[in-house]
Amino acid sequence: MNTTTKPSGSGAQKMDVIVEAVTPLNDLVTRFDFKRANGEDFPTFSGGAHTVIEMQDGDRVRLNPYSLMSDPVQTASYSISVRRDDEGRGGSLFMHNHVKVGDRMRLSTPVNLFCLDLRAKKHIFVAGGIGITPFLGMIAQLERTQGRWELHYSGRSRALASYAEQLTRQHGSKVHIYFDDQSQTIDIDGLLSGQPLGSHLYVCGPAGMISWVLGRAADSAWPSDSVHSEEFLAPQSGEPFQVRLCQSDKTIEVGAHESLLEAIERAGVAAPYLCRGGACGQCETTVLEYDGEFQHRDHWLEDAEHASGKKIMPCVSRFVGKTLVLDR
Template sequence: MSDYQMIEVVVRNIEIITPLVKRFTFARKDNQPLPPFRGGSHIIVQMQNGEQRYSNAYSLMSSPFDTSVYQIAVRLEEDSKGGSRFMHHHVQPGDTLTISAPNNLFAISPQAAKHLLIAGGIGITPFLSYLPELERAQGNWALHYCFHHQENNAFQDELIAGPWRDRINFYVSEQGTRLDLARLLADVEPGTHIYTCGPAALNDAVKTAAGRMGIADEQLHFEQFAIENKGGAEFTLVLSRSGREFIVPEDKTILQIIENNKAAKVECLCREGVCGTCETTILEGEADHRDQYFSIEEQNSQKSMLICCSRAKSKRLVLDL
């Protein structure tokens, strides 16, 4: 189970990037440097709104070579569970927030001969922390950035104005320019690693196209903080320590059932399969893993699962709770 160091930070600045995207700059309250991080890292931001607490994961988009501040970008989501709405409508410069120390599930691969970066919408943010690192290492890289229309083009102007403009390609659906994944991946050089961050549809399209091209799984890297499908067939949940049994219906998660019934105390920071704090040992049954936290090998071992998002493949699941 992950144990995160939590840090109090002051909101130094808030910038409106597009009608739906704001950039937040955080600094430590004591003005000391923040913990070091590498490109692709994320933090968890905790927000308190009365008795309601929100906890969301956001990619760090600032340079890993400047830890005087952290920067994140928050897109206001239409179906927000409260976090993005709170950040957009309630957080002001000078406010104090609690954040986690950085964790990295989307690191740049040191084995890669070339780095192919594919971003969709707000999925551009982790790549903004990649670029200084890749440039300092004189890495061979290219970025392909897709968005539906000009209101989704967060940070396009900054990328165009940067020193690496000739390595970046932009695709705007409403203007009729779309990324041809089949063509892009057909030309992938040996040793290239492919990194994708964006909506589930983009991640799935890259997985499908890469599979058709025979690109190995270990060359593919994905990040997506919002899990769009946590539903599935109902199953019986057994908590071994108390012996209590529950039915987990199609539209509820294990964590929701446990919390609704006050059946056990479980820590969970992110609720999106990213932080690892709700990791729970599997005693019997088979998990249907939906998280991004475990490696493929760890998921296949069926030793533990993240109960905020993952379900059961078996009809009965016994957990060490």
């Protein structure tokens, strides 16, 4: 008890895994099933949890978060679904193009930033596209505990709405599916107005959909702590920039297609992280000096903190300018 310890170094603990199955679901989404390399069961988890998958892409290590979508009680394997993003920085393309059955990879222990509120009298899920994945684990959990829920899931088309058919088959009238190409849309106002007191609303999907649902919920006077959302931001590409890491006494280059956090890690500096998507707050870093403009993209810092020039979330945010010195 002599020392004061900071939160665990970088990320959650890691597990060695073997790819057990690669199952293309449609043109865009592929499911990956993993078992543990040591033959043991995985830790159990709560619905809505994610894992960070470590991809060895040549000499580059990619770390992407994906929701765990299996039944939390079935711990012999973990499953994730990966949507191919042709415009992205390459993590999903690596999963789709290079990962095959029998490959060894590493997964983090589960982290949950999008948890069920177990006080809810009823859980209402609104999903858009690949945003369906966290709800699969939540639904499995609620089915075991006789929880009350309904799902409203909108996808581009019948072919691209992953798991829609399976969900309808298993859960019947609790599941409502909407296809964009048939001009079907969620009647959000009707949905929000007809719910019993004590209901909780959960939204996961594209940014536009989340802000639309949250906005309508606020306008309908839903209590803000009864409304939950999760959006994992993928780091975006941008102009390369230079950063001085003061504690480590290093100057690093952040490439156009890597995040600031990735560049810090590439330089051999251990930086804390969990979600790598601008949501958890773990990688919050103090800015010591700057001359230029921040491109803040996280959901963690307050607007005032963004404006202060004193904090940055290196997992998703970038910088344009002459000088940036970080306390790292």
